[in-house]
Amino acid sequence: MSSTLSPRSALDAEAVKAAYRRWARVYDTVFGGVSGYGRKRAVAAVNGLPGERVLEVGVGTGLALPSYARHKRITGIDLSKDMLERAHQRVLKERLTNVDDLLEMDAEATSFEDNSFDIAVAMFVASVVPHPDRLLAELKRVVRPGGYILFVNHFLATGGVRLAIERAMASASHSLGWHPDFAIEALLPPEDLNRATRIPVPPLGLFTLVTLPHIKDSVG
């Protein structure tokens, strides 16, 4: 991964766990609202795609879980025990019987067999994981050919005031727990960028929903 594409301040796994240990208690209140549109659009897209086996990567407090169609079978993974604990509570409280598993696992190196899922979705996660290229490679391994990989995320602006603000915010990555200066090219190589559909999501197109059809030869 070229250093010009990588965010300026990388978060390692321990930094992610520490950040989300702090955020877990207030996450839904602070982030739930602004990220709600993106989450709803991503889950609606998942619900409209063929296949039942869904992997939600970086499931966090489980804010998206109640919105999946009941015929979708969901496995959620996250690095943060504290975030997962909240997701567990939500599943119990809302009786989400289509959530099969919530597992403490690194999305860059999971223990799933090849082709275990029809769909993988990562909402507001790609700019948090230490190595987005490894995340993509792992999702291509565990999603069957013909399946889909979806991301909803904030990506670095390409110009204007927003670019300057996002660059300035980058030094706060460790306390924020995500990278304001995360470019889409740090996640998707050109061949995937060309095939993916990209839809801007409110508020103000700040987020983007990316749907990548997983073709047979797009491994790694």
Ligand SMILES: C[S@@+](CC[C@H](N)C(=O)[O-])C[C@H]1O[C@@H](n2cnc3c(N)ncnc32)[C@H](O)[C@@H]1O
């Ligand atoms: C911004 S939160 C998003 C949570 C949830 N997807 C949502 O929409 O609210 C990012 C989540 O990704 C998780 N995460 C970061 N790196 C991860 C990794 N390598 N493997 C699994 N989860 C990871 C964090 O622990 C955190 O719960």
